[in-house]
Amino acid sequence: MRTLPIYIAPVAAETVSGYIGRIAQTHCLEVGEIRRMLIREAGRSTWSENDPRIALALVRLCGLPDDAFEVSFEDHGMWTRCGHPRWKPQKCPRCRTLAEPRTACVECAGGLATTTRARTGPLCLSHSRWTLRELTVKIPVGASASRTEETLRGPLWERGIALHTGEYNLAAAAVLAWSQGSDGATFLEERAQRLGLPAPTTFEEVMLCGYPEVVKVVEVAMSPRILRGVLQVSRSALPQIDGFANVIANTLGVTVNERLHDWAGAVIGHAHRAVLHAAGLRRTTSAKNALCPQDRALIVASGTQRACLLRHVSPRILDGLMRGHTEGTSRLSVTRRHPLEPDELALP
Ligand SMILES: [Zn+2]
Ligand SMILES: [Zn+2]
Known part of the structure; x- marks a missing residue:
């Protein structure tokens, strides 16, 4: 050849x-x-x-070196919760999971379209170019945007969060709910106007116009410390909904409005149902009596119930719960390969 x-x-x-x-x-x-x-x-x-x-x-x-298409797991590997042998987020040498392919910066790619599995977010720091799915635009990159990109590639990546795992979709829905429920133009609309875009409604648009805010919501409101307090199914849900809406609003530096509160109510309600589902999971589809180990139950329920928040709480959340029988879990190999879909209440 x-x-x-x-x-x-x-x-x-x-x-x-x-x-x-x-x-x-x-x-x-x-x-x-x-x-x-x-x-x-x-x-x-x-x-x-x-x-x-x-x-x-x-x-x-x-005419490239032999290893040109071997993606370095060292540099780009994902932290996953796969149970090999623990369920804590880890870079598993057996699964060697990489991020899902996504559109690469067109300037890095010599002006042509391509896809990458790199450990990066939507912002190319060498070209100040934003790329998320079909949306690509040159933007002025200030200190806040580059810090945000570093947070995504650093601490959040190491919590097992990437652009395809659903947390950013959920946080973007929160920011959009607050923005749509506010009187007058919000930072989302103002920034969209500056870029010559209509008011954001899609995941890509909310990410572009509210990148630091969306990432901050994932970092703070979806941290294990906050989630521990709002996923307590044996206590009244109302104060937990108020608490979750407040944390999101504080993170954004705004006050809670009705739209954000309703959204928080729906998300917490859904997450509570998913926690109950996890508590009732059996070890396999055929074993009717043996309960599934708690940490595995949370991961299974987060996938099948599409509740990404469950991936970020300690299994202790299931301690002492009434365990109504829900379902049996599939084999581990199936659990590990379960596709990560954004929650129903997230922006698709
Ligand atoms: Zn693994
Ligand atoms: Zn680039």
Whole structure:
């Protein structure tokens, strides 16, 4: 196989399919043509993005070092709660989980579209470019935005939180609820106006116009310390709802309005039902009597009930609960692979 004439440097943790899209565009080739070449070279009969032989054929085709598409787990790995053997967030050498692919900074990628699994947020600090899904825009990066990006890549990443795990979607819904329930224009609308955008309504738009605030809500209001106090199902829910709404409002430096309070009520109600569900989970679908270990029950319930808050509380929250039978858990391998979907009350 000959090497393609135009050299393109891969971006950090770039996906194989993203890179193929870029070489196809630069060489005026079809993606299908390149794939067929790689399939032949790798000795396969069908396409598989994850086959190391495909990656090897690709580096040969492009004249890159052999490990060009091996994403460093050291640099980009996710903290997960997989039970190998503990359920605390950890960088598990067996699962070697990476973030889900997402759109990369177009300037890092030489003006072409691609995807990456890097340990980063939406803000490229070298190019001051914001990229989240389809929304990409050049923005002035102040100290607060770059600090926010560092928080996402640092302490929040190490709590197992990334752009695909759902917490930011939930926090964005909180910020939007407060903003829509306020009289007059809020910081969200003002910043949108400055960027020449309509009032934010989607996840991407709220993240762009309220990035420091959304990340702050995840950092503070979804911390184990706060959640311990608002997910107590054996106590009255009302003070806990007030407490959760207050923490969010304080984090934003605003006062609670009706819309935010209603939103907090719905989220806490849903999380309480999920905690009760966790408390009643059995060890397997066939074992009717043996309770599931508490830390595993919380992770299973956070996935099946779509309640990301449960991933951030201590299993002690289940101590001493009345345990009505809910369901049995699936095998561990299924639990580990359960796709992380944002909560129903979050912005999709
Ligand atoms: Zn693991
Ligand atoms: Zn960039």
